[in-house]
Amino acid sequence: MIRRDELLFEDLLDEHLTGDLVRRDWLLGRVKELLDAPRIRFIVLEGVAGTGKSTFLASLAREPGINPRYFIRRDSIAPLSSGDGRAFLVRVGHQIAVLRPELMDLDLAVSATMEVEQADDLIGVEIGRLVVSSFRRTAFEIRQSAAEAGQVIAVRIGELIDDLSRTSLADLTRQALIEPAARLAAADRSAAIVLLIDGLDEIGVATGWAGGEDSIIDWLTDCAELPENLRVVVTTRPLPLKQFYRRQQNRYARISLDGHRQQIEDEIAAYAASVLARAGITGRPGLDREVARKADNVFLYAALWAKTVPDLLDPQSLPDGLDDLYEYLVDQARRASGRRVPGKRAGDSQWKAYYQPLLATLAIAFTPLPPQSLAGYLGFPASSPDILAAALEDLGPILRVDHNRVRFCHGSLADFLTTPSRYEYWSVQPSTKHLQLARNLIGLYGHDWASCEDVYALTYTARHLVAALEEGVREALDPLAGLLGGMSFGRAKARHAEVGFGSLVTDHIAAWTVAPERRNDLARGLARVAISLEAHDQLRDTLGYRTDGKELHKLVLTLLGDEELLREHAAPDRQQALALVAAHSESTRIRRLGGAANLERAGEILRRLVSADVSGDEEPGNLSAIFYDFAYLEFLLGDAEAACSWFHRSIEVDERRGNTKGLYITKSALRRLEFHLGELTPDAYRAFLDEAEAYFSGLGPDAQGERWIMTLTFHRLELALATNDPAVADAQLAALEDNTWLRDYGRTDDRAKDDLITLARARTKLARQDWTEAVSLFEQRLGEDLDGDPDHREEMARDLYEYATALVGAGRPDDAQRVLALASNLPDGTGAWLWKPRIRALQDALE
Numbered sequence: 001m002i003r004r005d006e007l008l009f010e011d012l013l014d015e016h017l018t019g020d021l022v023r024r025d026w027l028l029g030r031v032k033e034l035l036d037a038p039r040i041r042f043i044v045l046e047g048v049a050g051t052g053k054s055t056f057l058a059s060l061a062r063e064p065g066i067n068p069r070y071f072i073r074r075d076s077i078a079p080l081s082s083g084d085g086r087a088f089l090v091r092v093g094h095q096i097a098v099l100r101p102e103l104m105d106l107d108l109a110v111s112a113t114m115e116v117e118q119a120d121d122l123i124g125v126e127i128g129r130l131v132v133s134s135f136r137r138t139a140f141e142i143r144q145s146a147a148e149a150g151q152v153i154a155v156r157i158g159e160l161i162d163d164l165s166r167t168s169l170a171d172l173t174r175q176a177l178i179e180p181a182a183r184l185a186a187a188d189r190s191a192a193i194v195l196l197i198d199g200l201d202e203i204g205v206a207t208g209w210a211g212g213e214d215s216i217i218d219w220l221t222d223c224a225e226l227p228e229n230l231r232v233v234v235t236t237r238p239l240p241l242k243q244f245y246r247r248q249q250n251r252y253a254r255i256s257l258d259g260h261r262q263q264i265e266d267e268i269a270a271y272a273a274s275v276l277a278r279a280g281i282t283g284r285p286g287l288d289r290e291v292a293r294k295a296d297n298v299f300l301y302a303a304l305w306a307k308t309v310p311d312l313l314d315p316q317s318l319p320d321g322l323d324d325l326y327e328y329l330v331d332q333a334r335r336a337s338g339r340r341v342p343g344k345r346a347g348d349s350q351w352k353a354y355y356q357p358l359l360a361t362l363a364i365a366f367t368p369l370p371p372q373s374l375a376g377y378l379g380f381p382a383s384s385p386d387i388l389a390a391a392l393e394d395l396g397p398i399l400r401v402d403h404n405r406v407r408f409c410h411g412s413l414a415d416f417l418t419t420p421s422r423y424e425y426w427s428v429q430p431s432t433k434h435l436q437l438a439r440n441l442i443g444l445y446g447h448d449w450a451s452c453e454d455v456y457a458l459t460y461t462a463r464h465l466v467a468a469l470e471e472g473v474r475e476a477l478d479p480l481a482g483l484l485g486g487m488s489f490g491r492a493k494a495r496h497a498e499v500g501f502g503s504l505v506t507d508h509i510a511a512w513t514v515a516p517e518r519r520n521d522l523a524r525g526l527a528r529v530a531i532s533l534e535a536h537d538q539l540r541d542t543l544g545y546r547t548d549g550k551e552l553h554k555l556v557l558t559l560l561g562d563e564e565l566l567r568e569h570a571a572p573d574r575q576q577a578l579a580l581v582a583a584h585s586e587s588t589r590i591r592r593l594g595g596a597a598n599l600e601r602a603g604e605i606l607r608r609l610v611s612a613d614v615s616g617d618e619e620p621g622n623l624s625a626i627f628y629d630f631a632y633l634e635f636l637l638g639d640a641e642a643a644c645s646w647f648h649r650s651i652e653v654d655e656r657r658g659n660t661k662g663l664y665i666t667k668s669a670l671r672r673l674e675f676h677l678g679e680l681t682p683d684a685y686r687a688f689l690d691e692a693e694a695y696f697s698g699l700g701p702d703a704q705g706e707r708w709i710m711t712l713t714f715h716r717l718e719l720a721l722a723t724n725d726p727a728v729a730d731a732q733l734a735a736l737e738d739n740t741w742l743r744d745y746g747r748t749d750d751r752a753k754d755d756l757i758t759l760a761r762a763r764t765k766l767a768r769q770d771w772t773e774a775v776s777l778f779e780q781r782l783g784e785d786l787d788g789d790p791d792h793r794e795e796m797a798r799d800l801y802e803y804a805t806a807l808v809g810a811g812r813p814d815d816a817q818r819v820l821a822l823a824s825n826l827p828d829g830t831g832a833w834l835w836k837p838r839i840r841a842l843q844d845a846l847e
Contacts (some may be wrong), residue, residue: 016058046259049412053235057198068092072199084201085219093176103180150485181230192229200236220642239451268292290315330426336394360428360464368405431471440466449492462507469514485521490529501538527559532569624653638833706741729767771809778803797832
């Protein structure tokens with residue numbers, strides 16, 4: 001369990017708020033002025049590296065009031081201090097619960113009194129599934145009295161869910177921030193919560209965030225209207241936050257430290273004077289002002305200079321700027337290493353053998369590293385642990401060791417070391433160092449990846465090779481192809497609980513880009529792992545929905561059915577079943593390409609699968625999915641009766657096998673079809689959607705479950721549109737904008753072709769009868785499809801019908817007629833048959 005001080009970043013605050021802290025009253029006054037501005041919800045404080053942003057935010061955290069705080073760092077490797085939006089909300093929610101527990105009200109309070117004479121079993125409260133919040137309290141008060149009873153049970157809960165990882169960002173925001181702010185407003189209208197976020201520019205792989213996931217930037221960008229008593233202060237280096245600024249419009253204010261150079265120079269001079277005074281150094285007139293001038297507005301320069309006192313006291317010898325100061329400190333460490341070994345040549349040898357590789361590794365490592373890992377990766381002699389200790393000591397002014405992890409004193413040091421330089425004794429060439437570190441990791445674990453428990457090695461070995469190739473080092477090609485083209489590494493990575501199959505897919509996609517000549521080898525390697533682990537579902541739920549991995553997915557699916565690979569990597573009694581699984585996956589991929597020819601090809605594959613003679617252990621594990629896809633194909637082609645029949649066959653298989661997830665997936669598609677056919681009432685359909693969403697929400701981290709939560713939310717939006725319920729449509733749009741799956745798999749508005757968010761926004765505007773906005777959004781979504789030859793993708797007819805409806809509402813009937821003509825000419829194989837009666841009805845109404 002995380003300690004209170006750790007939860008609140010108290011150690012980090014103490015690190016910044018030292019006795020020589022320079023108060024920045026002018027900046028504090030400006031921030032407080034903006035915090036009191038009625039329309040402002042976000043304050044963005046911008047400044048280059050080392051300008052004291054983190055220290056200022058730490059001082060804000062110690063101001064009176066409720067100030068939850070979150071510090072993002074390149075060294076953030078703990079799950080609750082990363083760049084991930086969910087981890088951020090979990091931590092600040094717990095902070096508020098610790099700082100003001102009364103703001104986290106009872107989640108559930110139940111009181112019951114029961115008095116009976118006789119009962120077989122006396123159960124006070126029985127709950128099938130209970131989802132509780134870790135931020136709040138749940139209380140039961142049960143009083144029972146029975147003269148005679150079998151069992152006396154106060155509370156029986158079938159499934160208790162207390163897992164914030166299963167909660168959406170919207171729900172987490174509500175639980176962690178919105179609800180506490182509402183309770184605070186009810187208790188004290190003058191009080192406020194000021195949320196502090198430091199280091200937005202640090203978000204990346206090294207801060208627990210990977211492209212596609214919900215980062216804190218995503219949360220800020222998509223954040224809905226905050227209450228009046230909730231403000232957010234963010235610090236960052238200058239960063240292109242166009243989406244954030246566009247979405248939040250007039251709800252933010254920016255403060256650029258670069259526009260306050262004189263105030264900052266005065267502050268640095270005052271700090272330098274205080275350093276000299278504490279050291280008892282006098283007779284140095286003008287030194288404090290010269291330090292401030294050479295610092296060039298960078299507080300970090302002054303802090304590092306303070307570590308050199310009493311050495312750097314001559315104004316003429318002060319390094320000129322932060323980079324020159326870094327150069328001085330590295331040179332001092334080199335000289336210190338030389339003094340440890342007699343003889344100049346021996347000293348240089350010590351530096352080149354140990355110190356320089358250590359600096360190089362820290363400069364290109366994706367996360368901070370434990371000292372023992374550093375020693376192992378660099379081949380330090382185990383018999384001489386004092387070598388590492390000496391190196392860490394001599395490099396001490398530019399290093400930090402936190403929680404047994406070594407890192408640089410500031411991220412800008414890595415930028416300095418990797419900038420091309422004439423000084424060979426410290427200059428780092430990232431390209432060759434990435435390759436060297438990867439080779440070292442392969443040398444340590446390559447003989448037996450299966451027993452490797454080194455999370456860093458499993459997570460980042462391939463990515464170091466990719467980074468080397470990105471820098472033009474072709475020598476990394478063979479090691480990368482060998483690592484990912486084989487099986488040992490991939491299996492170990494896919495099976496490790498802290499790494500997983502999704503991380504392996506990310507490796508392969510990155511390698512596919514930088515190593516086009518070895519794509520066949522890479523695809524065979526991923527296929528081998530998928531076959532040997534029977535990870536077809538994981539492959540579908542990761543690579544299958546990556547917009548940047550379509551060609552890799554196509555080739556891997558072909559290889560999954562390769563007879564040679566099946567013989568090599570599947571048990572004899574599983575080969576036929578796995579071949580059917582592979583064929584089914586390929587049919588799904590082909591069906592999604594759209595068009596009559598592709599639908600026919602997909603149907604041929606499915607028909608072969610259905611007629612295959614398999615039973616018992618040889619029956620494919622995804623038989624219900626095969627039946628489901630056959631049903632969906634018949635739906636697209638317009639045979640509703642056949643579609644329903646295949647859906648029921650799929651349900652029968654899942655019921656026989658006890659496959660609850662598959663059951664809800666198939667029923668979701670069937671109930672939607674029944675609703676559109678008029679065989680299911682809106683109320684009955686709504687009840688089913690609630691039931692299905694409750695099931696999928698309780699699955700925990702599961703890519704397929706997350707996708708179906710998204711799908712059900714779209715179905716609920718569809719229902720809201722059909723029943724003229726704009727409030728429900730608004731709620732579904734908010735949930736979709738916060739949906740993890742949509743962002744993970746590229747279905748957001750910065751990836752136009754697979755954009756689903758814009759479609760959801762368009763439908764919500766349609767439900768609200770905001771015709772002009774709906775028209776604009778549909779045009780953004782449909783794009784080139786409006787030029788006269790619309791794409792034959794699934795349900796294009798529906799998009800065109802809804803666009804035409806918006807055009808009619810906007811007073812543009814002629815344009816609507818043109819769009820309806822496009823829709824009516826679409827082939828029925830795209831699911832258009834379901835919408836063509838409505839299209840014809842609207843055409844008739846406009847004539």
